[in-house]
Amino acid sequence: MVTNDSFLKACRREPVPTVPVWYMRQAGRYDPDYRKIKEKFSLLDICKQPELAAEVTLMPVRKLGVDAAILYSDIMNPVASMGIDFDIVANIGPVIHNPIRTAADVARLRPIDVDGDLPHIMETIRILDRELTVPLITFAGAPFTIASYLIEGKPSKQYLRTKAMMYGEPDVWFALMDKLGDMVIAYLKAQAAAGAKAVQLFDSWVGALAPHDFDVYVLPVITRIFHELANVTQPKIYFPGVSSGELLPSLARLEADVIGLDWRVSIAEGRRRVGERFAVQGNLDPVVLTAPMQVIERHAAALLDEGMKRPGYIFNLGHGLFPEASLDKLKGLTAFVHDYSSSRFAAGVERSEAR
Numbered sequence: 001m002v003t004n005d006s007f008l009k010a011c012r013r014e015p016v017p018t019v020p021v022w023y024m025r026q027a028g029r030y031d032p033d034y035r036k037i038k039e040k041f042s043l044l045d046i047c048k049q050p051e052l053a054a055e056v057t058l059m060p061v062r063k064l065g066v067d068a069a070i071l072y073s074d075i076m077n078p079v080a081s082m083g084i085d086f087d088i089v090a091n092i093g094p095v096i097h098n099p100i101r102t103a104a105d106v107a108r109l110r111p112i113d114v115d116g117d118l119p120h121i122m123e124t125i126r127i128l129d130r131e132l133t134v135p136l137i138t139f140a141g142a143p144f145t146i147a148s149y150l151i152e153g154k155p156s157k158q159y160l161r162t163k164a165m166m167y168g169e170p171d172v173w174f175a176l177m178d179k180l181g182d183m184v185i186a187y188l189k190a191q192a193a194a195g196a197k198a199v200q201l202f203d204s205w206v207g208a209l210a211p212h213d214f215d216v217y218v219l220p221v222i223t224r225i226f227h228e229l230a231n232v233t234q235p236k237i238y239f240p241g242v243s244s245g246e247l248l249p250s251l252a253r254l255e256a257d258v259i260g261l262d263w264r265v266s267i268a269e270g271r272r273r274v275g276e277r278f279a280v281q282g283n284l285d286p287v288v289l290t291a292p293m294q295v296i297e298r299h300a301a302a303l304l305d306e307g308m309k310r311p312g313y314i315f316n317l318g319h320g321l322f323p324e325a326s327l328d329k330l331k332g333l334t335a336f337v338h339d340y341s342s343s344r345f346a347a348g349v350e351r352s353e354a355r
């Protein structure tokens with residue numbers, strides 16, 4: 001049962017006693033216990049064992065004291081059900097054995113079958129729903145970000161083939177966006193029904209697009225996804241990924257509750273760009289975690305001072321944790337976010353600065 005709901009309150013822009021905090025990619029290789037599990041099992045093996053996947057999800061919650069859990073899974077898991085054959089290769093990421101390059105490739109993609117192909121993920125969510133005292137966030141990869149893996153066949157810097165399809169064969173591109181949009185909607189609905197307390201859409205790489213191209217080639221499917229999820233009552237988060245600052249004004253009408261910010265835009269500017277309707281989540285540069293603790297705290301305090309000026313702020317990183325991060329510093333940072341924000345709230349800071 002969820003006894004700590006400060007994360008859900010912040011998603012809904014309700015007042016909280018302390019600023020909630022969780023970390024993107026909080027289950028991972030910075031934790032020696034996780035590395036031990038990874039010696040025996042691959043990421044995909046872990047995901048197929050619900051008890052183990054639930055345990056890996058719980059580990060950072062217990063160790064770090066964060067206010068939300070994020071399902072241990074990967075954005076690629078559901079595309080296996082569409083007929084994509086892939087591996088997650090250590091230190092590289094998703095590698096696709098049958099990349100999508102043509103109209104015929106797109107036509108062959110099947111709708112996902114959650115009950116038939118992904119029952120282990122739904123079972124993990126049900127286990128976590130019973131065991132967690134903080135809310136469980138589940139997630140999907142957004143159409144552009146998934147398409148970039150499916151088309152390139154591996155992680156990419158330029159997105160040359162992805163953009164070549166987008167600009168050169170818009171019919172094929174939009175057919176692919178439609179199919180991936182359907183996948184996201186079905187998958188997030190199933191997660192919400194299985195017990196997720198919030199859902200996040202990761203569009204990690206869409207910041208590679210010019211704002212106008214985002215509006216033309218990607219925003220329609222993102223708009224449709226959140227519109228079709230209107231009956232999902234759990235908070236919905238859109239993370240437009242790295243270098244997404246220039247895209248934020250395009251998001252102002254999205255039927256989502258929270259927008260994730262990367263560190264290249266300030267909290268104040270991010271709020272100004274997306275408008276009043278959203279809570280915001282972010283956005284410490286993860287590399288700040290390499291600095292001494294007092295430098296980390298100085299950066300965190302600056303973010304909190306800005307974030308706490310309005311209800312609807314969730315402390316997080318601007319992108320994922322890296323394997324070299326330190327468990328002790330993360331623990332220290334979590335405690336700092338809680339202590340600093342509760343003492344500032346107690347001092348009435350948010351009210352005096354809110355105007």
Ligand code: CP3
Binds near residue numbers: 070319
């Ligand atoms: O705590 C958590 O966040 C765990 C759940 C999680 C994973 N992937 C597990 C994972 C989540 C939320 C993701 C999302 C994900 N996967 C994204 C969106 C977030 C982001 O970082 O932008 C993306 C783009 C992917 C695709 C992907 N999978 C990448 C780029 C990598 C990194 C490759 C590497 O080795 O560094 C993966 C592998 C992956 N997914 C790992 C984990 C814990 C690391 C490798 C491992 O431990 O097996």
